[in-house]
Amino acid sequence: MTTVKDIAQKTGTSSSTVSRVLNNDPSLSLTKQKRLLIKKVADELDYRSPRQRKQESQKEDHAIAARTHFKLASDTTLNLVVVHSLSPTEELNDPYFTSIRIGIENRCHHFNISLRNTFSSHLKANKYFLQHAQAVICVGHFSPQDIDNIYQQNRQLIFIDSNPLAQKSDSVLFDRKAAATELVSNIINSGAKRPAFIGNDEDRLHVFRNLTQENNIYHPELCKVSQLFCIESGYNAMSELLDQNQWPDVVFAATDIIAIGVYRAIQEREIEIPKEIKVISMNDIPTAQHLNPSLTTMRLFATEMGESAVDLFLELVAGRQYKKSVLLGYEMIWRESFPIESVLH
Known part of the structure; x- marks a missing residue:
């Protein structure tokens, strides 16, 4: 100088x-x-x-910069479309996906990015916007037909919470298998004899089934599989489990929303959590700490997933030529429904 x-x-x-x-x-x-x-x-x-x-x-x-070495000039025009796999009502009922949306929108506001939200059911009506966006963020899990439709309109795709195109797109994920393995290992280490699972047919179920089979505590009648992640599905599945002659001693609810339904079914029958049945879950939505008893759950960083997807968008616009996957961490949050003392005895 x-x-x-x-x-x-x-x-x-x-x-x-x-x-x-x-x-x-x-x-x-x-x-x-x-x-x-x-x-x-x-x-x-x-x-x-x-x-x-x-x-x-x-x-x-003031130059726009992602959290890497890629940078944009401050006068660059930015145009992003976000496609949500859930309907507006479904998204509002699931704080995990609401948090992802908040992360996206906050980051877009920070960098003055022109943002258009739409849903998988509205792809045809938004064809023009998909084609002219600099990239498209896809939130959630999509049908093969929807994925193909989006890919035909725009090849610059960033998926959040799924990676259906593998190396053909960017993605932001958490390691479901690793997180589920840690959670189910805690169930096994607690000395559970009749663990139950409530969720859909994906990695969490597969990990639960494999690990409990290896430890000779798998009971197929205690696995309740549904296509829905909602309070009602958790309530109905837990009610069916409680109608059986032998109750589970631990319930792994795939999401906190499902766990809320599980709580309702258990408490309607005046069964004590965790004295008679322990409950453990995933996501750590804000409501989890306010349930009675408070819910032990695996914290996933949903807001940060949305932010990271926008950072990937900024890199793409700045000229990044290769595809990139971001893998976020997770954290076990111990509360009353499944106390940490259960695995330390």
């Missing part, structure tokens, strides 16, 4: 004289030729005054 002293040495003047010339001090007594020489040398050495450096630094700070 060129300093006033460098210019003074080149022009045979003092640093104070150079400073006064560059600040256009009218009271300075100096020949016109000397003034021109100082300014010429300053230009040749690409001198920047402290004020200029500060202004340039502020301009750089």
Whole structure:
């Protein structure tokens, strides 16, 4: 970085004289030729005054930047479409996906990104916007037909919570198998003899089934599989389990929303949690800590998943040529429904 002293040495003047010339001090007594020489040398050495450096630094700070080395100029026009797999009503009833939306919208607002939300049921009506967006974020799990439809309209896709196109698209995920393995291991270590699972047919069920079979505590009648992640499905499944001659001693509810239904069914029959049946779940939605008893659950970082997807979008617009997957972590949150002491005995 060129300093006033460098210019003074080149022009045979003092640093104070150079400073006064560059600040256009009218009271300075100096020949016109000397003034021109100082300014010429300053230009040749690409001198920047402290004020200029500060202004340039502020301009750089205002440049749009993802959380990587990819950057965009601040005047870049940004146009993003987000497709949600759930209907508006389904999304509102699931805080996990609501949190993902909040993460997307907050990050878009921060960077002044033009955002259009739509749903898988409205793909045909939004064909024009899909085609002209710089990228499309797809939230949730889509049918093969919907995936193909979106891909035909726009090849710059970023999936959240699924990765159906593998290396053909970007994705933001958490490791379902690893998270489920840790959770089910806690169930096994608690000494459970009749663990139950309530959820749909995916990695969480597969991990539960495999690990409980390996430990000789698998009971097929205690696995309740549904296509829905909702309070009602949790309530109905738990009611069926309680109609059996032998109750489960632990219930793994695939999501906190399902767990709310499980609680309702258990408490309607005046069964005590966790004394008679323990309950453990995934997501850590805000309601989880306020249930009675508070719900032990695996925290997933849904808002951050939405933010990370927008960061991937910014990288794509900035010129990233390769596909990229972001894998977020998870954290066990121990509360009253399945106390940590259960696995430490």
